Amino acid sequence: MTVKPELLVTPRSAEDIVPLIEAGADAFLIGEETYGLRLAGEFSRADIETAVKEAQGKAKVYVAMNALFHNEKLPLLHDYLAFLGNTGVDGVVFGDPAVIMAAREAAPDLPLHWSTETTGTNWYTVNYWGRKGAARAVLARELNLDAVVEIKENADIAVEIQVHGMTCMFQSKRTLLGNYMEFQGKNLKVEGRSKDRTLFLHDPERDYDYPVWEDENGTHIMSPKDVCMIDELDELMDAEIDSFKIDGILKSSEYLTQMTRLYREAVDLYAQNEDSYFDKKEEFLERAKALQPESRSVDTGFFFKETVY
Amino acid sequence: MGQPAERTSGEKRIITKKPELLAPAGNLEKLKIAVHYGADAVFIGGRDFGLRSNAGNFSIDQMEEGVNFAKKYGACIYVTTNIFAHNENMDGLEEYLQELQRVGIKGIIVADPLIIETCKRAAPKLEIHLSTQQSLTNWQAVKFWKEEGLERVVLAREVGLQEMLEMKKNVDIEIETFIHGAMCIAYSGRCVLSNHMTARDSNRGGCCQSCRWDYHLYEGSEASSRENALFGEDDSPFAMSPKDLNLIESIPKLVEAGIDSLKIEGRMKSIHYVATVVSVYRKVIDAYCADPDNFKIKQEWLTELAKCANRPAAPAFFENVPGYKEQLFENHSHQASHDFSGLVLDYDRETKMVTLQQRNFFRPGDTVEFFGPEIDNFSQKVDKVWDEKGRELDAARHPLQIVRFKVDRHLYPDNMMRKGVS
Numbered sequence: 085m086t087v088k089p090e091l092l093v094t095p096r097s098a099e100d101i102v103p104l105i106e107a108g109a110d111a112f113l114i115g116e117e118t119y120g121l122r123l124a125g126e127f128s129r130a131d132i133e134t135a136v137k138e139a140q141g142k143a144k145v146y147v148a149m150n151a152l153f154h155n156e157k158l159p160l161l162h163d164y165l166a167f168l169g170n171t172g173v174d175g176v177v178f179g180d181p182a183v184i185m186a187a188r189e190a191a192p193d194l195p196l197h198w199s200t201e202t203t204g205t206n207w208y209t210v211n212y213w214g215r216k217g218a219a220r221a222v223l224a225r226e227l228n229l230d231a232v233v234e235i236k237e238n239a240d241i242a243v244e245i246q247v248h249g250m251t252c253m254f255q256s257k258r259t260l261l262g263n264y265m266e267f268q269g270k271n272l273k274v275e276g277r278s279k280d281r282t283l284f285l286h287d288p289e290r291d292y293d294y295p296v297w298e299d300e301n302g303t304h305i306m307s308p309k310d311v312c313m314i315d316e317l318d319e320l321m322d323a324e325i326d327s328f329k330i331d332g333i334l335k336s337s338e339y340l341t342q343m344t345r346l347y348r349e350a351v352d353l354y355a356q357n358e359d360s361y362f363d364k365k366e367e368f369l370e371r372a373k374a375l376q377p378e379s380r381s382v383d384t385g386f387f388f389k390e391t392v393y
Numbered sequence: 394m395g396q397p398a399e400r401t402s403g404e405k406r407i408i409t410k411k412p413e414l415l416a417p418a419g420n421l422e423k424l425k426i427a428v429h430y431g432a433d434a435v436f437i438g439g440r441d442f443g444l445r446s447n448a449g450n451f452s453i454d455q456m457e458e459g460v461n462f463a464k465k466y467g468a469c470i471y472v473t474t475n476i477f478a479h480n481e482n483m484d485g486l487e488e489y490l491q492e493l494q495r496v497g498i499k500g501i502i503v504a505d506p507l508i509i510e511t512c513k514r515a516a517p518k519l520e521i522h523l524s525t526q527q528s529l530t531n532w533q534a535v536k537f538w539k540e541e542g543l544e545r546v547v548l549a550r551e552v553g554l555q556e557m558l559e560m561k562k563n564v565d566i567e568i569e570t571f572i573h574g575a576m577c578i579a580y581s582g583r584c585v586l587s588n589h590m591t592a593r594d595s596n597r598g599g600c601c602q603s604c605r606w607d608y609h610l611y612e613g614s615e616a617s618s619r620e621n622a623l624f625g626e627d628d629s630p631f632a633m634s635p636k637d638l639n640l641i642e643s644i645p646k647l648v649e650a651g652i653d654s655l656k657i658e659g660r661m662k663s664i665h666y667v668a669t670v671v672s673v674y675r676k677v678i679d680a681y682c683a684d685p686d687n688f689k690i691k692q693e694w695l696t697e698l699a700k701c702a703n704r705p706a707a708p709a710f711f712e713n714v715p716g717y718k719e720q721l722f723e724n725h726s727h728q729a730s731h732d733f734s735g736l737v738l739d740y741d742r743e744t745k746m747v748t749l750q751q752r753n754f755f756r757p758g759d760t761v762e763f764f765g766p767e768i769d770n771f772s773q774k775v776d777k778v779w780d781e782k783g784r785e786l787d788a789a790r791h792p793l794q795i796v797r798f799k800v801d802r803h804l805y806p807d808n809m810m811r812k813g814v815s
Contacts, residue, residue: 152528152530152549152580152583153530153531153533153534154530154531154551154552154556155530155531155532155555155556155559155560157531158531158532158533161533180530180531180534181533181534181537181538182531182533182534182537184537185533185534185536185537186533200582200583201583202477202582202583202584202585202596203477203504203505203582203596205477205478205479205505205596206477206478206479206480206482206483206505206507207480208478208483208506208507208510209477209478209505209506209507212506212507212510213506224477225585226585226588226594226596227479231479231480231481234480235480238480253584253585253586253588253589254579254583254584254585254586254604255579255580255583255584256578256579256580256633257551257580257710257714258578258633258635258714258715258720259714259716260578260633260720261610263716263717263720264610264631264632264717264722265623266716266717267629267717267720267722268624268628268629281612282612282613282614283610283611283612283613283623284610284611284612284613284618284619285608285609285610285611285631286608286609286610286611286618286619287590287606287608288609289606290590292590293611293613293618293619294608296610302580303633305586307589308589377615377616378615378616378617379613379614379615379616379617379618386588389592390592391588391592391593391594391597391599392592392593392594392599393476393593393594393597393598393599
C-alpha cells in the first residue's frame, strides 16, 4: 500500500476545524495577518488555542509566521513564538530568517517549516534550510512535476506542495489599490480594499482575472485559476511527497469541507488500490470542477508547464 | 558602527571613508565607461546564473579584461549570480565560480543558498554579497546572514533610512543599498507574474515586466469577476508601474548612516546613462565628504541626471511608504531631456579637431553639449562636419560613423556628446 501524504488544509475559522477533520483533513495551517501571509481566515491567539484543542490527537496545527518582517515587528516575534510553543502547536511556517533567530531563544523545540513560496526551487536549498533548523520545506508553485519529484528524492527533510487552490503571484509592500483609488480621486475610507471585497485585476490581453487585495503586508495578486491535481495524484504519491496542501483562501467553509472530503477520498483510494483510482480519476476531476465557483476554473499550475528564462 | 570615518582638519570636518559607488555594466564597453567616469566598483552578469538574461553579459575572458581595466583605477568587479536555481541549474556552478575567482572577480551577488554554499566551498576567495532578491527587511535577518559568513548584504528596496540605521547599529556587516534606477514594485524574489502570464521565469532572469502593463480593476462575485468596473470611461487603467528611484538629495544621510555601498541599477542601460549617472553621484559623494558641513545640492546635478532619465523619479521607500505620486499611470515612459549623440575617440590640440563616433543623428548648426570626467560640461554649436575621408557631410546620419569637426575646448577620449531633445 502506498504511503499517504498528510492532507493539509487552511480553514477560515476555528469553527471549520471539526467539520474539516470529519472531512479528512490531517493538518491545518492557521494564523493571523500580523505574522502570516495570505491566510484563509484570521485566527487570534484564543482561536489558535481552540483549534489546537479541537484538533488534539486527530490533526496537526501549524501556524503561519511567513511574513517578510520589517524591524518594527521584530519585538513581537519572541512573544508570539513563546505563546505558540506553550500552546502546543505542531509547527511554525517561516520565510524570514528572523524567525529562526527568535525561535532559537523563544521556542527551540518548535518544528519549523520553511516557506517563501517562490524561492523553494531546488533540493540543495531545501536541505540548506533543513540544516538551519527546518523540519519541512514548502516548494515553489512554479516548479514542474519532475522537479518536485527530484527535490523529494534528494531532500533530507519533509516536502510540502500545494495540490489545490489559488496561488500567489505577487506581493508588494505598496498600497497599490489605495494608490489607484487615490489617484482617481476616490475616497479611500469608502472604498474597501480587503479580501472580503473580491476585487479583480482584469488582463485584457489574456482575458484573465486576478484576485487582488490589500492588508497590512501590502498588496497581493493571485493566480487566475485554481490548481487542481486531484486527477494527477499518482506520481506525487509514488514520490512520497509528505504533505498536500489545499489552500482555502477566498473560498467558503462549505467549499473547503467538500473539497477536502473529495481529496481524502482520492488519496485514500490511490493508497488502497491504484487501478481503482485510475478508473475514477476523471470523475474526481469532474466532481472538483462542480465545486468550483463559476468565476474560478481549474488547471494544473506549473506541474506540466515549462518556463523559459 | 553606523558612523563614517572622519577627521577634522583645522575647523573643517572631512569624511575619510567614502561609501563605494557601485555601477552596473551590461558589457565591457559599459564597464570601462563606468570605471572611467568614477565608479569604485562595477557589477556585471556572466552568461549563467544571473538575472537579466537580456543584458549583454560577459564571457570569462571579458570579465578578466574588465578586472584588469578596473584594477588600473583601483576599482573592483562583482558578478551577479542571483537566480533562484532549479535543480537543472546546478550543473557547472562550481567550475563557473572557480573561474570567477581565477580571473580576479572580487565577489558575487547571490540569492540562493545553493550558490552561497557552493561558493564558500569551491571559490572561498570570492566575497559573498546577499542579493536584494532575498528581500532583506530586518536586522535579525541581516544578523543571520552575517553569522553565515557573508561579507555584505544588499537590502530590500522596501527598507527606509531609519531601518538602515537600526541595521547598522545592531549588526557589523557591510550594507549596500540602491540609490538610483528602475525598481521592482513587488518584493524582489516574491513576484512570479511573469511566470504566470508569459511562462518566463522572473527569478531566473526571464522577467517580462508585466507589472508595467495596464489592467482593469473590477469588483466581482462568485459568478463573475467583472461585475462592477471600478473605473469610469475617462479614468486611467489600473497600473502599478513605479517611478524610478533617485536618492541624489539623500546622499548626505546615506554617508552619515555609514552605508558601505551605494548602488546604481541598470545593466541594460546605455553608456551615456551609466556615464551621466555615475559622474553626477561621484561629484555629490566627493563634494559631501570633502566638506559635509557646508554641503549643498547643486541644481546642475539634478539637471544633469534628467538628461538621461527614462522615467520620472522619486525617493521610493527612503523616508516613507510611497503613495500614488510615486507611481506612473497612463504614460509609463518618459523621454530624457537629451540624446546621446557621440563618443569622443580623439582630440587634436593643434587643429582643435575632435574625432567622434556618432551615436545619434546630429548636423551642423545643432547645439551640443560635451561632458566627461576631465572637463566641465560645455555647449557649443556644431560647425562643418567631415567624415573619415575628409568629405564634408550635411549631417552625421549613421550609427557608429566616424566624423570630425572643430571643438574649441579640449576634449579627451571617452568624453561624450549629447544634444537636447527638441
